Each structure stands twice: as C-alpha cells, then as structure tokens.
Amino acid sequence: MVSQTPTTCSEQKPESPFSRIVSKIVKTREVTLLVLIFSIVVTMSFVSPYFFSAGNFRAIAVGMVPTAIIVIGMAILLTSGGFDLSVGSVMALSSTVVAMLLLAGLSIPVAVGLGLVLGAVCGLVNGVLVTKVGINPLVATLGTMSIARGAALVLTEGFSVSNLPTEFGIVGKTAVLGIPMLFVLVLVLVVTFDLLVRHTLFFRQIYFIGANEKAAMLSGIPVDRVRIIAYVLTGTLAALAGVLLASRLMSGTPTAGNALELQVLAAAVIGGASLRGGEGTILGAFLGVVFVALINNAMTMLAVSIYWQVIVTGAVLVSAVALDMLVRRKVA
Secondary structure: OOOOOOOOOOOOOOOOHHHHHHHHHHOOHHHHHHHHHHHHHHHHHHHOOOOOOHHHHHHHHHHOHHHHHHHHHHHHHHHHOOOOOOHHHHHHHHHHHHHHHHHOOOOHHHHHHHHHHHHHHHHHHHHHHHHHHOOOHHHHHHHHHHHHHHHHHHHHOOOOEOOOOHHHHHHHHOEEOOEEHHHHHHHHHHHHHHHHHHHOHHHHHHHHHHHOHHHHHHOOOOHHHHHHHHHHHHHHHHHHHHHHHHHHHOOEOOOOOOOHHHHHHHHHHHOOOOOOOOOOOHHHHHHHHHHHHHHHHHHHHOOOOHHHHHHHHHHHHHHHHHHHHHHHHHHO
C-alpha cells in the first residue's frame, strides 16, 4: 500500500512571474524616486502658476548641472566603498585655473584640457592617499578639500576671474531645441556611464570591491588600481563641472561649490548608493539630484526662508530614504 503525503493548506503557492516582476519594480530605488519626483511636480503645478513655465524648468536644469556631473563619480566611489569630499573645491580650483589660463592667452582647448588634467591629478592624489598611504577617505579628502579651496583663493585673492573670451561661453549659453546644451551634455554623460557601469567588466569590479574587498583581492581584482582610477575619474568630472560652470557664468569663481560635496553625497545615497559600498547606479544618483533640485526649487517658489530651507531639505532627504527602506522591508 503506497502512502501519499497529504497536502496541507499551509503550503504556499509558488510566486507567479507577474508578482515577481511587480515586487522587483517596487524594490527598485529608481521607481520610488520617479514617484516622488512626479508627486512634487504635480503638487507644485497646483501650488504655483509659475512652476510649469519654461523659464523655471530651464533654471532647474542649468542649476543642477554641476551636481549631476559630479554625482556620477561619487556614485562610482560609493559603490567601491569610498567617497570624496574635495569635489566642490576641485571644481572651484579648475574653474579659476581655466579662467586664468584663458586670460593668459592660451587657446580654449588647451586651457580646458589643462583644467581637466588638474582635476585628474587631484583625484590621483586622493586615490594614492587612500589606497597606498592608507589614510581614511574622510581624512584624506577633507585635507585635499582644504588644499584645493585654499589654492583657488590664493591664486585669485578671493576675486572672480572674469572678462573671458566670448567663444568660451558658447557651450554654457547655447540651447538645442530649447534645451540648454549643458543639460544635454549631462544626459549624455549619465546614459553613457550608466551603461558602462552596468555592462563593462571594469566597472563591475567596482561592485565586487565594495561588497567584499578581501574576496575581490583573492579573485585577482587589482583593488588599489581600480580605486585609484575611480578617484581620478571623480576628480576629472569635478573639473569638467568647474569648466562648464565657468562657461555659463563667464568667470572662474574660487568660492563656487561650497558644501556641494554634501549635496552630491545626499543625492547619491537617495539614489540608492550605500555608504557601505557594493550598491548604487548612475541613473539612481541622477534621479537623486533631480529630486533635490526640485525640492530646492519648490521652497524658493514658496518663498521659504533660506535658513528654513536647510532644515527642510535635510528632513526631506532623511524621510525619502527612510520611506524607501520601509517599502523594501515590506515587500521583502
């Protein structure tokens, strides 16, 4: 006589493919951010009649350009388990150096190229201090932040460097089909690096290093070299942001980018990057920048005091991350 195992009601049915897809979408940070961004846009369209104007969207797009460019490198660094607090100062230093080189008579391509090299060198210094010397990223980049900012102030004595060649402002002031050229460049960079991070072997190593550095070393991944390259890339992107900012303002400003590194870090973390490493996407970090830019714009249009804006921005950032974490726990 063959015994049969009774079927109990407690046995769970296998999850359907549709349910798995929905669960994956809900747990995706980018989707949560898109919902929040859409909610802000809809709400502000009712609150202020000027929010949906072309001029306002142009101001938001242009204003977020430096942060959006730098957050690409920051997201990669965070994924690898590091970060860089010197990005705002490097941006200011590169901006002023390029402006001074232009006034000295150098051609635009040469001046811009040297500015980008300067950013790469700053990133290289950070990478070597962190990987070879063994200094904590917080201390190393905090020190280079002060050095870069101080160098910009010493070179200019605290004044902006203006009267730049008219041709230098073409990229900063040109629009394509009504869309600022600066924002078009940002979109190209975001799409390019998002694809590279997702589909190339080198950038996939970043995730392995951030998730488990010892395992990555045992697997033959050159951890120090990959991290140094990540710092160099971040420094170069910060310099590019400085060059584009100078092109838009037609001046090099040594005080530009004050506290920008904190905004970049916040946007990257909101976008899904983890301070522990091993997580994060370029697209998510970019959406984090958009979210922060919309919050700031909304408070400005609502005439919120600048002192309250700092408090509100911090509270909204923490709430957004906490809400996303609660959603993830619920669907897990």
